[in-house]
Amino acid sequence: MLNKLALGGIRSRFRDYAVLFSGLVISGAIFYMFMALATNSEFIAKNAPVTGANFIFMFGAVLLAIITLVYIVYANTFLMSMRQRDYAMFIMLGAKSNKIGQLIFLETVLIGLMATAVGVIVGIGLTVVTANILMAQLHAPLIGFSGFYLPAVLSTFAFFIVLFVIAAFFNQRRLLKTPILQLLHADQTPNRIKQKRIWFIIQIVGAVVLLAIGYAAMIYIKFFQLLAIPLALVTIVAGTYFLFNSLFVGLIALLKRQERFANKGIRMFTLSQLSFRIRDYTKILSVVAMLFALALGAITIGIGFNHEIPLMASSQSKYDVVLHNPSTNLIRQAEGLTDATKVSYNQKIVGENVYYVDTQVKAHPFLVPKVTGLGESTTRTLNAGAINKDDGSAAMALNEFIPNAREVKTPKVVSAAVFASLKGQTNTIVTYRVPDFVQQYDRIKALVAADDKANKVNTSIPMMNSKFTAYEVINGMFSGLEFMGFFLGLAFLAMLASTLMFKILSGAAYDKSRYLMLQKVGVRPGLLRKSIRQEIGALFLLPGLVGVVHVLFGLQLFRTLMANPYDRIWIPFTIFIVLYALYYGLTVWLYQSIVINKQLAAK
Amino acid sequence: MADQPVVVVDQVTKTYGKPNEKQYQALKGINLTVNKGEFVGIMGASGSGKTTLLNILSTLDAPTSGQVTINGQDVTQLRGNQLSDFRAKQIGFIFQDFNLLENLTARENITLPLSLQNVSARQARGAVDKIATTLGIKGVLGHYPTELSGGQKQRVAAARALVQEPAILFGDEPTGALDSTSARELLNTMETLNQDQGVSILLVTHDPFSASYAQRILFIKDGQIGQELVHGDKTQEEFYQEILSTLGTFQQ
Ligand SMILES: Nc1ncnc2c1ncn2[C@@H]1O[C@H](COP(=O)(O)OP(=O)(O)OP(=O)(O)O)[C@@H](O)[C@H]1O
Numbered sequence: 001m002l003n004k005l006a007l008g009g010i011r012s013r014f015r016d017y018a019v020l021f022s023g024l025v026i027s028g029a030i031f032y033m034f035m036a037l038a039t040n041s042e043f044i045a046k047n048a049p050v051t052g053a054n055f056i057f058m059f060g061a062v063l064l065a066i067i068t069l070v071y072i073v074y075a076n077t078f079l080m081s082m083r084q085r086d087y088a089m090f091i092m093l094g095a096k097s098n099k100i101g102q103l104i105f106l107e108t109v110l111i112g113l114m115a116t117a118v119g120v121i122v123g124i125g126l127t128v129v130t131a132n133i134l135m136a137q138l139h140a141p142l143i144g145f146s147g148f149y150l151p152a153v154l155s156t157f158a159f160f161i162v163l164f165v166i167a168a169f170f171n172q173r174r175l176l177k178t179p180i181l182q183l184l185h186a187d188q189t190p191n192r193i194k195q196k197r198i199w200f201i202i203q204i205v206g207a208v209v210l211l212a213i214g215y216a217a218m219i220y221i222k223f224f225q226l227l228a229i230p231l232a233l234v235t236i237v238a239g240t241y242f243l244f245n246s247l248f249v250g251l252i253a254l255l256k257r258q259e260r261f262a263n264k265g266i267r268m269f270t271l272s273q274l275s276f277r278i279r280d281y282t283k284i285l286s287v288v289a290m291l292f293a294l295a296l297g298a299i300t301i302g303i304g305f306n307h308e309i310p311l312m313a314s315s316q317s318k319y320d321v322v323l324h325n326p327s328t329n330l331i332r333q334a335e336g337l338t339d340a341t342k343v344s345y346n347q348k349i350v351g352e353n354v355y356y357v358d359t360q361v362k363a364h365p366f367l368v369p370k371v372t373g374l375g376e377s378t379t380r381t382l383n384a385g386a387i388n389k390d391d392g393s394a395a396m397a398l399n400e401f402i403p404n405a406r407e408v409k410t411p412k413v414v415s416a417a418v419f420a421s422l423k424g425q426t427n428t429i430v431t432y433r434v435p436d437f438v439q440q441y442d443r444i445k446a447l448v449a450a451d452d453k454a455n456k457v458n459t460s461i462p463m464m465n466s467k468f469t470a471y472e473v474i475n476g477m478f479s480g481l482e483f484m485g486f487f488l489g490l491a492f493l494a495m496l497a498s499t500l501m502f503k504i505l506s507g508a509a510y511d512k513s514r515y516l517m518l519q520k521v522g523v524r525p526g527l528l529r530k531s532i533r534q535e536i537g538a539l540f541l542l543p544g545l546v547g548v549v550h551v552l553f554g555l556q557l558f559r560t561l562m563a564n565p566y567d568r569i570w571i572p573f574t575i576f577i578v579l580y581a582l583y584y585g586l587t588v589w590l591y592q593s594i595v596i597n598k599q600l601a602a603k
Numbered sequence: 604m605a606d607q608p609v610v611v612v613d614q615v616t617k618t619y620g621k622p623n624e625k626q627y628q629a630l631k632g633i634n635l636t637v638n639k640g641e642f643v644g645i646m647g648a649s650g651s652g653k654t655t656l657l658n659i660l661s662t663l664d665a666p667t668s669g670q671v672t673i674n675g676q677d678v679t680q681l682r683g684n685q686l687s688d689f690r691a692k693q694i695g696f697i698f699q700d701f702n703l704l705e706n707l708t709a710r711e712n713i714t715l716p717l718s719l720q721n722v723s724a725r726q727a728r729g730a731v732d733k734i735a736t737t738l739g740i741k742g743v744l745g746h747y748p749t750e751l752s753g754g755q756k757q758r759v760a761a762a763r764a765l766v767q768e769p770a771i772l773f774g775d776e777p778t779g780a781l782d783s784t785s786a787r788e789l790l791n792t793m794e795t796l797n798q799d800q801g802v803s804i805l806l807v808t809h810d811p812f813s814a815s816y817a818q819r820i821l822f823i824k825d826g827q828i829g830q831e832l833v834h835g836d837k838t839q840e841e842f843y844q845e846i847l848s849t850l851g852t853f854q855q
């Protein structure tokens with residue numbers, strides 16, 4: 001009988017439950033995705049040549065667990081807000097309260113279990129898809145990584161079951177301890193909130209000072225050394241919280257006081273909605289801003305490394321492909337390279353020396369890298385004179401010209417007549433330079449493989465002397481890190497945006513009557529939609545903006561690891577903002593479909 | 604032209620339920636007229652169709668057939684934004700459960716309809732002060748709804764309904780949630796508004812005492828207007844007795 005009641009309750013509020021359920025499924029899926037990576041220590045060890053990688057993942061797991069916890073608490077509040085009236089009604093009608101208690105427990109745990117099960121399945125699917133996309137993009141075979149990973153499944157279930165059982169106890173206690181009348185009239189919003197002016201000013205000043213300290217710690221990392229990161233973390237978290245709690249609240253209050261601005265359309269209503277919300281939202285907005293920064297930072301760093309790898313490979317060689325005595329077939333195949341600059345040289349190897357013809361070198365001097373910094377190099381041109389009185393660096397750089405090179409030989413440039421008189425076989429060396437190495441990666445890979453095969457190169461001992469081998473080695477080292485950066489970033493983004501979305505949607509049930517009332521009074525539905533777009537827009541925009549600023553300063557931390565962490569920063573920012581905007585659109589759409597009623601007469 | 608009726612209802616029917624579902628005809632051909640400056644009451648048993656009628660009059664719901672004309676405008680022809688705008692400008696509405704926005708102060712609640720029409724802030728302030736003085740809520744304009752008594756809330760709701768000077772004020776049991784003193788105060792205020800400011804009022808009520816404030820009472824039964832009582836020169840006490848006895852016979 002009671003079970004029937006519980007199910008009936010679910011059926012009657014199907015849409016609300018659908019929102020709740022899909023939210024929980026998303027959080028379960030993301031948690032699983034993350035766990036699939038974090039619990040796979042073998043994979044981490046193989047793919048992250050950094051000793052701290054395991055630690056990074058533990059840190060990430062803790063953060064994700066905290067945000068999931070926050071998420072579940074909100075979801076649970078939402079569940080309770082839907083059910084407490086019904087339960088209070090049952091009790092009033094004479095249902096035994098311990099029976100009701102059982103019912104609540106059952107319902108909470110059941111929903112949690114179902115959501116986790118579906119979430120894990122979705123998570124497995126998502127993991128496979130994301131991993132495949134990333135692997136293809138990064139040219140990185142991720143050894144030991146799989147979509148289905150049992151320890152991840154187990155830990156996800158364990159984590160969520162514990163959370164839901166706690167939530168169930170909490171719900172049970174709360175319903176049974178709260179007076180019935182209060183439960184029946186729970187949807188009244190609190191009224192005026194007073195804040196002392198002094199406290200307000202202290203918070204604003206505190207926010208500015210704390211953020212300044214945090215940013216400074218990141219900029220002057222050389223000075224602060226190891227202290228920089230914990231210092232920045234603490235001050236920025238606290239600063240962000242104060243910022244939301246004071247500055248934004250103050251800003252809205254200020255706007256409300258500008259009568260000429262506020263008394264237009266339903267601006268006053270929008271602002272009031274926001275000011276009531278923001279206080280309720282300070283914690284979540286701060287968390288969202290922090291996570292936003294972490295996620296965006298992770299993706300930016302991931303993409304930064306991705307961009308850095310060809311640059312590092314470029315410090316190894318300025319030629320994208322070098323073919324040794326290529327067959328006509330291979331030459332034809334090489335014609336498939338787009339926009340390639342092709343230069344050929346004749347070469348004779350005699351003893352410890354490698355000879356080139358001066359007219360050819362004069363027409364096309366050799367190009368060798370001159371390393372200027374981490375992942376930074378300029379192109380140095382080597383003409384005959386420079387080669388003949390070289391100190392050995394040219395020899396190193398030009399080593400890739402020697403077929404199946406196993407040792408360094410000295411390059412010499414001689415006249416055509418001398419060259420002709422030398423004994424030995426004449427090699428033809430064909431070099432190609434393309435505008436974008438990574439873009440033509442697949443073709444280059446095929447050419448290099450064919451060339452290696454023709455020259456019987458033992459590829460199991462890579463000689464890091466061509467651009468391609470350099471790229472492969474460096475990419476092998478960093479792609480694991482990149483992958484984790486992307487993965488971490490996307491998981492956090494999905495989680496933070498879902499949490500925000502969920503928090504907003506969980507208020508929709510309360511707002512329904514307000515929007516209905518506004519429509520009755522004659523507010524155009526279009527105007528209401530606009531108000532919703534603006535209100536939710538502000539809730540998404542504020543933490544987003546703060547997060548972006550945090551990242552811009554946070555990238556300073558990586559100046560020691562990367563040539564320029566800010567290079568091509570628009571790529572991760574665009575990806576991130578597009579995804580975030582999608583979440584925003586979805587939230588607005590769901591919210592509008594909940595609160596804007598077509599049937600006005602219906603109460 | 605000057606004396607055209609504010610509300611004209613012509614052969615209005617309302618059938619609930621889709622054609623293939625179980626149907627119920629709540630209104631079976633209603634005709635009525637409210638003249639400018641009139642205070643008309645509508646009474647009837649529970650389920651007789653009062654709320655249905657009022658929802659149609661206030662354009663919250665559409666009739667199945669028939670015509671409703673308010674201030675010369677056939678409202679059944681209005682669509683979408685026109686409907687919203689019409690409600691905003693021409694119709695004032697007081698609901699039983701106040702329907703104030705709890706996140707706005709009383710003043711902000713009352714200002715809302717003016718903001719919708721982009722009335723300047725200064726003008727709005729003047730208009731709100733004026734109507735608040737009339738309704739005796741000047742002192743509580745800064746309060747949030749949770750800081751108001753039931754009677755005050757209903758006056759704020761009335762102020763909000765009247766601030767844009769609508770063609771007519773509709774009330775569906777506006778005294779329903781009030782104690783007798785607050786109810787009496789609200790009714791007195793409505794009477795003053797009607798007599799001094801010429802506000803046209805259509806009031807739906809169960810309560811014979813509330814109804815006795817009207818100049819004319821229409822009794823609705825099973826979706827049709829059954830009987831009409833006119834206040835005329837009778838005292839309120841006499842009219843009240845007449846209503847009571849009519850209810851006794853009418854409801855059999
Ligand atoms: N949305 C609806 N769908 C189907 N039937 C409805 C709907 N709304 C009202 N009814 C029916 O129409 C009839 C008239 O209802 P209405 O709400 O107008 O009554 P009322 O006179 O206002 O009653 P009360 O005095 O109790 O408020 C009732 O029999 C009711 O069951």
Ligand SMILES: [Mg+2]
Pocket residue numbers: 653654655
């Ligand atoms: Mg009714």
